Structure formats: C-alpha cells, structure tokens
Amino acid sequence: MRCMVIVKANADSEAGVMPDTELLTAMGKFNEELVKAGVMLAGEGLHPSSRGVRVRFDGRQRTVIDGPFAETKELIAGFWLWQVKSMEEAVEWLKRAPFDGGTELEIRRVFEAEDFGAEFTPELREQEERLRAQIDNRT
Numbered sequence: 001m002r003c004m005v006i007v008k009a010n011a012d013s014e015a016g017v018m019p020d021t022e023l024l025t026a027m028g029k030f031n032e033e034l035v036k037a038g039v040m041l042a043g044e045g046l047h048p049s050s051r052g053v054r055v056r057f058d059g060r061q062r063t064v065i066d067g068p069f070a071e072t073k074e075l076i077a078g079f080w081l082w083q084v085k086s087m088e089e090a091v092e093w094l095k096r097a098p099f100d101g102g103t104e105l106e107i108r109r110v111f112e113a114e115d116f117g118a119e120f121t122p123e124l125r126e127q128e129e130r131l132r133a134q135i136d137n138r139t
Contacts, residue, residue, distance in 0.1 A: 002041065002110040003082050003090050009075035010103070014048045014068065026098035034082070039093060043080035081110070 019027070034040035046052075050068035069075060084090045090107050099105070113125055120128075 001084060001086065002112070003084060003087070004108050004110055005080040005082060005090070005094060006076050006106040006108065007045075007078040008073065008104040008106065009049070009077040013077035014050070014075065016048050016050075023098065030096065030098055033096075034080070034093065037093075039082045039084055041081040041083055043078070045078035046076060049075050 031040060031043060034043075048068065052067040052069075054065040054067070054069070056063040056065060082090060082093070084093070087107065087109070094105060094107060097105070113120055113128060
C-alpha cells in the first residue's frame with residue numbers, strides 16, 4: 001500500500017525557520033534508510049503558508065486567497081510518499097524518524113484504483129494507467 005506521511009506545521013515552520021545541520025543530517029540518514037528499504041517514493045518540505053495560496057471553488061466562481069493561513073494546526077510543512085506492506089509497517093518506520101519537540105505527523109493511505117469500485121470503469125482505469133506511464137517516463 002502507498003501512504004502519505006504528513007508533517008504538520010508549527011510556529012517555527014510557518015515563520016520560515018530552517019532546520020539546523022544536525023536535523024538535516026539525521027533526516028538525510030533516515031531518508032537513506034527509507035530509500036535502501038524500498039519504502040520512500042518521494043519526500044519534500046514545503047515553504048510556509050505565507051508563500052502559498054488557496055483556491056476556493058463555488059459553482060463557477062474561483063476565489064484565490066493569499067497566505068498566510070491562521071490555523072497552524074491544520075497546515076502541512078512537508079510530506080513523504082511511502083510504499084509499505086501495512087499501516088503498522090508505516091508506523092514502525094515513522095517511529096524511527098528524527099523528530100522531537102512535540103512535532104506531529106499523520107499517516108494516511110493513498111487511494112488505489114481498486115478502492116473506487118465499479119464506478120472506476122475500465123475506460124477510467126485505462127486512462128489512469130496511461131497517465132501514470134506518462135508521469136513515469138518523465139522521471
């Protein structure tokens with residue numbers, strides 16, 4: 001199964017405070033372990049919400065809202081995309097991450113084609129496979 005590990009924002013990440021060399025080194029080592037184990041598919045940190053925008057959809061109306069956004073507890077500071085056998089395996093990997101100081105992370109399964117049932121028609125499956133192949137060929 002694929003899952004996304006979501007690193008929640010905090011006051012420091014929203015202020016643009018960058019991690020120190022010690023944390024970057026530890027994170028690099030952890031990421032190397034994930035890659036060697038075939039777990040890590042992607043992983044990135046995100047700029048603070050002050051450098052982002054939200055787009056609200058209401059019928060045909062599109063409203064662009066500039067950051068920053070007030071509710072830090074609902075913001076994301078970074079993510080990993082992992083391929084694991086189970087949620088339990090994801091949790092065990094995450095327990096090894098070099099975080100401290102009340103950092104909060106969330107693990108969520110990524111939907112796979114089979115999760116959508118009969119509504120995901122053969123034509124839609126074919127389209128999905130074609131798009132994934134195009135993406136894979138870009139890297």
